[in-house]
Amino acid sequence: MGTTTKLYIFTGKGGVGKTTLAYSFTRYLRNAGVNAKYVTFKNQSLSENHNDKSEDTTNFGVPTLILDLEDSAKGYIEKKVKSGMIAGWIVKTPFFRALINMVPGFNYLIFLGKILKEIKHGENNPVMILDAPASGHALTMMEATQNFQQIFESGAIFDDTKKMLAALLDPAFTKIHIVTLPTLMSWHEAQDLKTELIKRTPVEKTIVLNNCLCLGLPKTSEALPKALEQKIANEQQLVDQMAGEFVLALPHSLSQTDDKIQQDILGSLEKLV
Amino acid sequence: MQIGKKSFEIFCGTGGVGKTTLATARALQLAENGRKVLLITIDPAKRLKELLKLEDAEAGEVVSVHFNQTVQLDALLMSPEKTIQRMAGRAGEPHLSQNKIVQILSRPYGGMNEIFSLVELQMQFESGKYETIVLDTPPGPHFLDFLESLNKIKAFFDQSFVDIFNYLGKKKSKLGLMNRVISSGVKKLLSYLQAVTGAQFLDEFVEAVQVIYGSKDAFLKGLALQDKLKEKSQCNWFLVSSVEQGKIKEALDLKLHAEHFIHQDHYLLINKCLEKELSSWEPKDSNLIHLKESLVTKEHDLKENFKKHFTYVLEFPEVLELSPTEHLNFLYKYWNHYELQS
Secondary structure (H helix, E strand, C coil), X not given: CCCCCCEEEEECCCCCCHHHHHHHHHHHHHHCCCCEEEEEEECCCCCCCCCCCCEEEEECCEEEEEEEHHHHHHHHHHHHHCCHHHHHHHHHCHHHHHHHHHCCHHHHHXXXXXXXXXXXXXXXXXXXXEECCCHHHHHHHHHHHHHHXXXXXXXXXXXXXXXXXXXXXXXXXXXXXXXXXXXXHHHHHHHHHHHHHHHHCCCEEEEEEEEECCCCCCCCCCCXXXXXXXXXXXXXXXXXXXXXXXXXXXXXXXXXXXXHHHHHHHCCCHHHC | CEECCCCEEEEEEECCCCHHHHXXXXXXXXXXXXXXXEXXXXXXXXXXXXXXXXXXXHCCXXXXXXXXXXXXXXXXXXXXXXXXXXXXXXXXXXXXXXXXXXXXXXXXXXXXHHHHHHHHHHHHHHCCCCCXXXXXXXXXXXXXXXXXXXXXXXXXXXXXXXXXXXXXXXXXXXCCHHHCCCCHHHHHHHHHHHHHHCHHHHHHHHHHHHHHHHCHXXXXXXXXXXHHHCCCCCEEEEEEEEHHHCCHHHHHHHHHHHHHHCCCCCEEEEEEECHHHHCCCCCCCXXXXXXXXXXXXXXXXXXXXXXXXXXXXXXXXXXXXXXXXXXXXXXXXXXXXXXXXC
């Protein structure tokens, strides 16, 4: 495949179908022979009595990495101080927990660092598909790297942050897909997000309209209920008006399972590469 | 269903469910019914900002909003930067807003929005100007983000932690951190962290913590407010979900955790319902039957599940009016389905 992109970020508000799309796209790339891996975050703050671990697993036949914050932080520190015991102790101290929890952007540094390491050192040139948290938080992720570049002026994190920033600002390395729904409100939210992202990074950013009832609805002479007709007409108007502003519009899927829904859209994802 | 009049109304939920619009509509309903209302919102979509005539330049300032020339309420677009300036002013701690780390963290996406919105809520309540303050909390990937921020403040002021910083903070001069006499455990921790973060950062972080401590009263008052928010007589909690993204597991999670934070008397809002409009539809085409299934069955199951776990479930229809003004108009009138208790 003619792509150098190593990191695809899927972002957007909750419930727009990011996870489905990210998984489906991972499957699409794998079918095309790319060693693609799905990655997401869990536990974004440090709670007490934490025993959770990151998971390296398989979902929908796709290698899946679910990063846990405490586990990832511990791994990072362990590498720096060269002791698992000390790293374990550090992440349990109130000082460190307050640092992470009061400074939420910090968690993204840890997650991003882990993802970049995976891309760089993983076997067979992996490409990572990141299912990023809801939109305000995706901006926090972008801004966190820039903020911390200013906060840390030396030390190991400074060097690592520099690398992260370079990756997030490199159009040959990273692509961002903003997933949204075909309603006016959602459209504007996606555009607001795009505008904010443009201020922060020159990498390609596209908008994907998901779950469009107005597309691929079976041809029929039957009358639809008024509300549904109105909803479809509104969608159609948006899709026509904004043509060219979004990279892809996906139809509403009638399938019942996540696996089937992902398969339904697989064929139309080439534009996201 | 009647909903009581309280000093606080808090809207929690994940992004994209229409939380901000519903909170705004609720504030309008209260205002129309003669309450003196302040709406505190964070990161609303541009269109809603325009509707409320909230310009970015006014972020952090209370502005008076006239909706449709008839309903009047006050609105505040959160600006963490302004909140921290106000805190610094009140505490006589100008250092607070000058510290580099504090400044960076209080940028709009710096990540401390939850904590600052709670502090802002407290400061506005103290002003005594409002009968009800409606707080639209920052959208989280999770329902509970806002609630958990209350615990973050608590952890920050944890006694053992306070002791360390009181100790470190005895000298405010910029001596190298490592030069200070500190307990061996702390010293060890800091030396390890120093290898990772650099000495400069640790010095600045400790300074940031010290200046935040200087304003700790504002944070602690924010914590005290938590008790009020837990009282039935003081606060209505609205947990917002939508048909589009309704996840049963999330609701159960919420139910489990929420009990630690909020009283039993909370409301679950389901936004963007279509079932009522579609229930009488009897399609013949098998594809359309599938379509109805995929829309109605999903919504129905979701509601039934929510109703099993929540005493008060409020439904709001999907609004098909395109203009934001009509949209808001519709929703705030719809709120009148749920009467205000006199």
